[in-house]
Amino acid sequence: QKVKVGSVTYYVPTPITETRSYFESMRWIHRAGRWDRDTPAPGKTMIAHKGVKPRIKIWDGMAKEIVDAYNNTGRAINTVYEHHKTCEQNRAYAHYRRTK
DSSP, X not given: OEEEETTEEEEOOOOOOHHHHHHHHHHXXXXXXXXXXXXXXXXXXXXXXXXXXXXXXXXXXXXXXXXXXXXXXXXXXXXXXXXXXXXXXXXXXXXGXXXX
């Protein structure tokens, strides 16, 4: 959550509900699966397709990302680690958190 103190805006880590946690995890997995669709097949470059962008089916990208998430690897898990790292770095600003 953004909190403005004076002229400085701080990103303050706040607890989230279980529903929000579930939503964020599904969003990260979906985004990682969609991003994977835009990459070329292994061993092929974009030039080999003569300007036609190869597309991986959405179910293939999602299946790969779900298996990676189960094995604690992949882009969605890296997003979780980055999010936790950011929250840990901003923990010093927790006293600026406003109660609702």
